[in-house]
Amino acid sequence: MLSFLLTHLKIMMPKLNPTVIYEFVVTVFLACWFLATILCQFKETKVSWFIRYKIDFFSLIPLWTFFAPHPGKRDYHLLFRDKITDGNYSEWQEMEITEERTIWSWLWNPEKRDKKILSDVVQSLVSSIPSYREKTGSLNLLMFSTPYIIVLHAISQYKKQSQNCFRQFMLAESSGYQKETAPSLILLSVFHQI
Amino acid sequence: MILFNDISQTVLIILSIGLFISTLEYLKKVQIFSPDGLLSWNVMQLKWTKQDQKSFLKPFFKLFSAPGLAGLFIIRCLLIIGLLFYPLQSTTGWILISLLGASLLLASLVTYYGSDGSDQMSMLIIITLILCNLPVLASGKLRDIGLWFIGLQACLSYAVAGIAKLVSSEWRSGTAIKDVFSTKTYGSKKASLLLQKYPAANRFLCWNVIIMESLFPLCLFLPWEFALIFLIWGFTFHFFTALIMGLNSFFWAFMATYPAIYFINHQMPWHLF
Numbered sequence: 001m002l003s004f005l006l007t008h009l010k011i012m013m014p015k016l017n018p019t020v021i022y023e024f025v026v027t028v029f030l031a032c033w034f035l036a037t038i039l040c041q042f043k044e045t046k047v048s049w050f051i052r053y054k055i056d057f058f059s060l061i062p063l064w065t066f067f068a069p070h071p072g073k074r075d076y077h078l079l080f081r082d083k084i085t086d087g088n089y090s091e092w093q094e095m096e097i098t099e100e101r102t103i104w105s106w107l108w109n110p111e112k113r114d115k116k117i118l119s120d121v122v123q124s125l126v127s128s129i130p131s132y133r134e135k136t137g138s139l140n141l142l143m144f145s146t147p148y149i150i151v152l153h154a155i156s157q158y159k160k161q162s163q164n165c166f167r168q169f170m171l172a173e174s175s176g177y178q179k180e181t182a183p184s185l186i187l188l189s190v191f192h193q194i
Numbered sequence: 195m196i197l198f199n200d201i202s203q204t205v206l207i208i209l210s211i212g213l214f215i216s217t218l219e220y221l222k223k224v225q226i227f228s229p230d231g232l233l234s235w236n237v238m239q240l241k242w243t244k245q246d247q248k249s250f251l252k253p254f255f256k257l258f259s260a261p262g263l264a265g266l267f268i269i270r271c272l273l274i275i276g277l278l279f280y281p282l283q284s285t286t287g288w289i290l291i292s293l294l295g296a297s298l299l300l301a302s303l304v305t306y307y308g309s310d311g312s313d314q315m316s317m318l319i320i321i322t323l324i325l326c327n328l329p330v331l332a333s334g335k336l337r338d339i340g341l342w343f344i345g346l347q348a349c350l351s352y353a354v355a356g357i358a359k360l361v362s363s364e365w366r367s368g369t370a371i372k373d374v375f376s377t378k379t380y381g382s383k384k385a386s387l388l389l390q391k392y393p394a395a396n397r398f399l400c401w402n403v404i405i406m407e408s409l410f411p412l413c414l415f416l417p418w419e420f421a422l423i424f425l426i427w428g429f430t431f432h433f434f435t436a437l438i439m440g441l442n443s444f445f446w447a448f449m450a451t452y453p454a455i456y457f458i459n460h461q462m463p464w465h466l467f
Contacts, residue, residue, distance in 0.1 A: 019333050022332065030325070038350065059317075060321070062311055062315065064355050067370070068359040068365060069361055069364075069365070072377060100378065100383070116309075117232050117307045121307050146240050149240060150237050150238075153236075153237045157230045176377035176379075177381065177383050
């Protein structure tokens, strides 16, 4: 019996060379990656949450639902103002998130980067508002979230009215080139010392 | 000098054009990584809160500054140029693409916000090419498997996008494209006005995208002359999304997958008719 097994093992051994083992490992890895991509197309499941937030360190699992099911049909606006004295505020100033493209944007479009960053951050902030309201009943903890801090950091870079400046920001949305609906408020921050 | 006679090499060349443009775009906007920039590491590191993540990232802290990342982007451009002279299957070519992959992975830690589906497709292709072309160990069969993976991911992306649109009432009613084009973020004033004037064109475009994206995987099973219809549609679709919506990097990332789709179609043991 033992000699039979050894003979079989000897026949098998040449097949299990490093190339075959490597081929097997990479194939399994790619198959798992493909399977994980399929599973993560369903946003709300526990499995997709686990893969996305616990395993996918480098954002390698894509979400392929471009502009669906809800196409982004609103433009976000980020505005800020300073408190000069109690009851006395500066005018609201808008931080440019959106910009009309040039005729070369189909080939060369560096502007899309910072616009996309702010748009992502604002969208992330907007989407997390309901869960903060639901869990804590207020938006106080939202101030500790990364997107909130990025927005605060972004607006705090603008010229200050005084050295000891208190700044407030407002997130609003509008319907872009369509003027059918009026712009609406999404979030009004407290005054932050910057 | 490399040749176009290898499909993996063709995938890499098309992708490299897009990556080169995208890297130069980042280089032009490198100030976003400065301490007062939008993606300042002072703020972005807050995303990585666990102790093991912090200790893993510590050696890269200097790299994630504006000068560090500018250096990384310049090196990335040089690596891409180098790939024009060394074939993917040569040891030097493989080292160059591996370094390119490492630079993409590292930068992805800072560009968590602002990256898009084209960046993910690029990363997916590069990692697959690295794994499936490792000198000495990678076989021809593994290179074929890599092309299958890239082609299948491309088909999955179109199908998921199409089905997600099909279940959306905004897409089915034919208002979605007009609404997206109406935004300053992804739209265009001219295109928006045109679609407002011709609602039928709007409905046609919405359903055209839904049907073609949902049925896109058929291009693997159709005889090549019919499969080509999907690829020509894809080319036109990405060209116009680059032109109207400014999504230029999607064009190159997705065009890079088409040689892999061609490969799968020609390897398919049977076709639908």
